[in-house]
Amino acid sequence: xxxxxxxxxEVALSPLxxxxxxxxxxLGTLFGALPGIGPINGIAILMPLAYTLGLxxxxxxxxxxxxxxxxxxxxxxxxxxxxVPGDAGAVMTTLDGHPLAKQGLAGPALGLSAVxxxxxxxxxxxxLTLFAPLLAEAAVQFGPAELFGLMVFAFASMSVMMGKDxxxxxxxxxxxxxxxxxxxxxxxxVMRYTFGMxxxxxxxxxxxxxxxxxxxSEILLMLEHNMRGGGEGLPxxxxxxxxWKEIRRCRATMGRCGLLGFLVGILPGTGASVxxxxxxxxxxxxxxxxxxxxxxxxxxxxxxEAANNASAAGSFVPMLTLGIPGSGTTAVLLGALxxxxxDPGPMLFSERPEVAGGLIASLYIGNLALLALxxxxxxxxxxxxxxxxxxxxxxxxLLAFVGVFQLHSNLAAIYLMLLIGVGGYLLRKLGFSLAPVxxxxxxxxxxxxxxxxxxxxxxxxxGILWQSGISIGLWIAAVxxxxxxxxxPRVLRAWR
Amino acid sequence: xxxxxxxxxGLVLIVLAAGAAAWATRFNVPxxxxxxxxxxxxxGLALILAVLSLVLVIRPGANGEWxxxxxxxxLGLVLAVLLVYALLFTRLGYPLTSxxxxxxxxxxxxxxxxxxxxxxxxxxxxTYFLFTQALGIGLPEGRxxxxxx
Numbered sequence: 074x075x076x077x078x079x080x081x082x083e084v085a086l087s088p089l090x091x092x093x094x095x096x097x098x099x100l101g102t103l104f105g106a107l108p109g110i111g112p113i114n115g116i117a118i119l120m121p122l123a124y125t126l127g128l129x130x131x132x133x134x135x136x137x138x139x140x141x142x143x144x145x146x147x148x149x150x151x152x153x154x155x156x157v158p159g160d161a162g163a164v165m166t167t168l169d170g171h172p173l174a175k176q177g178l179a180g181p182a183l184g185l186s187a188v189x190x191x192x193x194x195x196x197x198x199x200x201l202t203l204f205a206p207l208l209a210e211a212a213v214q215f216g217p218a219e220l221f222g223l224m225v226f227a228f229a230s231m232s233v234m235m236g237k238d239x240x241x242x243x244x245x246x247x248x249x250x251x252x253x254x255x256x257x258x259x260x261x262x263v264m265r266y267t268f269g270m271x272x273x274x275x276x277x278x279x280x281x282x283x284x285x286x287x288x289x290s291e292i293l294l295m296l297e298h299n300m301r302g303g304g305e306g307l308p309x310x311x312x313x314x315x316x317w318k319e320i321r322r323c324r325a326t327m328g329r330c331g332l333l334g335f336l337v338g339i340l341p342g343t344g345a346s347v348x349x350x351x352x353x354x355x356x357x358x359x360x361x362x363x364x365x366x367x368x369x370x371x372x373x374x375x376x377x378e379a380a381n382n383a384s385a386a387g388s389f390v391p392m393l394t395l396g397i398p399g400s401g402t403t404a405v406l407l408g409a410l411x412x413x414x415x416d417p418g419p420m421l422f423s424e425r426p427e428v429a430g431g432l433i434a435s436l437y438i439g440n441l442a443l444l445a446l447x448x449x450x451x452x453x454x455x456x457x458x459x460x461x462x463x464x465x466x467x468x469x470x471l472l473a474f475v476g477v478f479q480l481h482s483n484l485a486a487i488y489l490m491l492l493i494g495v496g497g498y499l500l501r502k503l504g505f506s507l508a509p510v511x512x513x514x515x516x517x518x519x520x521x522x523x524x525x526x527x528x529x530x531x532x533x534x535x536g537i538l539w540q541s542g543i544s545i546g547l548w549i550a551a552v553x554x555x556x557x558x559x560x561x562p563r564v565l566r567a568w569r
Numbered sequence: 570x571x572x573x574x575x576x577x578x579g580l581v582l583i584v585l586a587a588g589a590a591a592w593a594t595r596f597n598v599p600x601x602x603x604x605x606x607x608x609x610x611x612x613g614l615a616l617i618l619a620v621l622s623l624v625l626v627i628r629p630g631a632n633g634e635w636x637x638x639x640x641x642x643x644l645g646l647v648l649a650v651l652l653v654y655a656l657l658f659t660r661l662g663y664p665l666t667s668x669x670x671x672x673x674x675x676x677x678x679x680x681x682x683x684x685x686x687x688x689x690x691x692x693x694x695x696t697y698f699l700f701t702q703a704l705g706i707g708l709p710e711g712r713x714x715x716x717x718x
Contacts, residue, residue, distance in 0.1 A: 122706075240628075258596070261607050263596045265611065466678050467689075471692065487658070521610045525610070533605075
């Protein structure tokens with residue numbers, strides 16, 4: 074059963090892949106630490122470059138995954154030191170992390186958060202190793218009808234779990250799916266929404282979409298933040314270390330929140346930000362007996378850090394086994410697989426064990442490397458926080474331009490990227506989060522083709538969509554997810 | 570807080586959905602292998618978008634602050650820089666256009682002219698050699714430059 078893992082370690086331990094995992098871990102930590110460049114931006118910007126280098130798919134994926142996990146480590150730095158989350162997953166880290174830094178405990182806070190990140194990620198990677206092959210085996214039986222039901226479930230869970238405003242999350246996802254319908258319809262050859270432009274015939278390219286939506290809109294947002302103050306200095310770091318006493322005190326917290334983060338990560342569409350929030354509120358309920366959470370409690374710091382790193386590993390479960398991304402970042406990684414013409418899904422473990430196993434094995438290695446890097450070098454990584462925006466922004470712009478240009482060699486793609494960037498900026502200003510849009514975009518094509526395939530099997534009878542036990546279960550789960558948050562409080566109130 | 574933005578957005582999205590649906594009615598094919606054809610899915614999406622947008626119009630939320638006039642102007646300038654960069658990217662080549670784009674962008678992000686120019690030169694040189702020599706990426710060179718000398 075663990076053949077894939079043994080083969081995976083053979084792949085991941087080759088000098089090239091080991092080097093790439095280390096390189097990705099360092100780069101990811103930097104990306105996570107830099108405010109504004111989260112894991113999605115980092116991966117989006119580097120994906121075209123990794124592709125051009127001609128790396129084999131497993132190597133490219135190993136590097137990109139290391140960037141992802143590294144960014145979850147790095148995101149905590151600006152949360153703790155500056156009270157500015159480095160990425161969405163680290164929002165809850167500010168609550169107890171920054172008060173600790175203000176008390177002069179920045180060093181121990183960084184140390185403990187590195188250890189919690191490590192513990193959370195380790196729990197989740199072990200979960201991934203045990204759980205993913207089983208799920209893949211079960212998923213082999215999924216036909217188009219079941220896959221369609223699964224995507225409906227994914228969208229339902231995304232609307233409920235992601236973002237503050239479920240309506241806006243849903244609208245964002247629909248917009249993403251609609252953008253995915255642009256281009257020639259593969260089964261009939263009809264042009265859809267192409268405005269007669271040849272460049273749009275193949276649809277909007279994922280890389281253009283991601284870089285526009287995230288990197289370009291980020292540039293515009295940063296301009297606003299840049300003008301609004303900022304530029305405060307770093308608090309003194311002190312020595313970055315952890316004492317056994319603290320680790321022992323946070324032991325239960327790390328374990329619980331690691332497990333919780335893993336489970337949240339598996340749910341399609343819910344990423345690190347949800348995991349961090351769920352873990353923090355749960356942990357506060359369980360262990361905040363003296364009311365110290367929010368004033369610099371080490372457990373309040375360990376909870377979201379264990380959870381967001383665990384969710385990163387957890388979100389690989391649906392991606393590798395079902396082809397459905399568990400988070401915005403895995404949606405981008407899925408796009409990277411598609412660049413290589415690898416169909417992610419249940420067959421990945423049996424047909425491309427070197428990709429699935431190599432990735433999982435590299436997560437073990439990367440995680441160890443991240444702990445080893447982050448304890449002694451935290452001070453060094455923290456330095457990047459003072460990189461001024463006027464250096465950061467032009468660098469993002471250059472990488473975005475070169476990345477898109479060398480994949481497409483035409484300017485139309487760059488114009489499109491800028492246009493999408495403006496759209497992304499407007500959506501963000503209107504209170505949308507962009508992860509649903511990119512998830513809708515990635516899932517949209519699969520959703521339509523599975524629906525149409527299912528209906529051509531049944532000859533047009535919609536009943537096929539809820540015929541098997543699996544699809545019925547998925548539909549019920551989806552409806553329950555949508556209805557329960559609304560219904561449950563009311564029922565409870567009536568009960569009392 | 571201001572709720573009009575969400576109302577306007579809702580209305581715009583409803584118009585967009587109507588347009589998408591109207592366009593989708595014209596996705597006609599003489600023969601389709603699947604009973605659904607290319608029309609139904611986009612039309613269903615337009616319907617869902619319209620319903621969700623209607624909810625947004627009826628129950629709008631408040632959203633964040635919008636840029637004031639000087640900020641909007643600055644945002645426009647940043648976009649203009651990126652657009653001009655794209656326009657001239659292949660014609661004048663990577664080194665020259667990047668130098669200008671980086672310098673102006675840095676300046677727009679509140680660097681002094683001196684710092685902006687240093688950033689521009691350093692970043693262009695470093696990335697140019699990184700991309701072409703280390704990563705083997707072909708960048709537009711701007712052959713007109715070599716024709717001059």
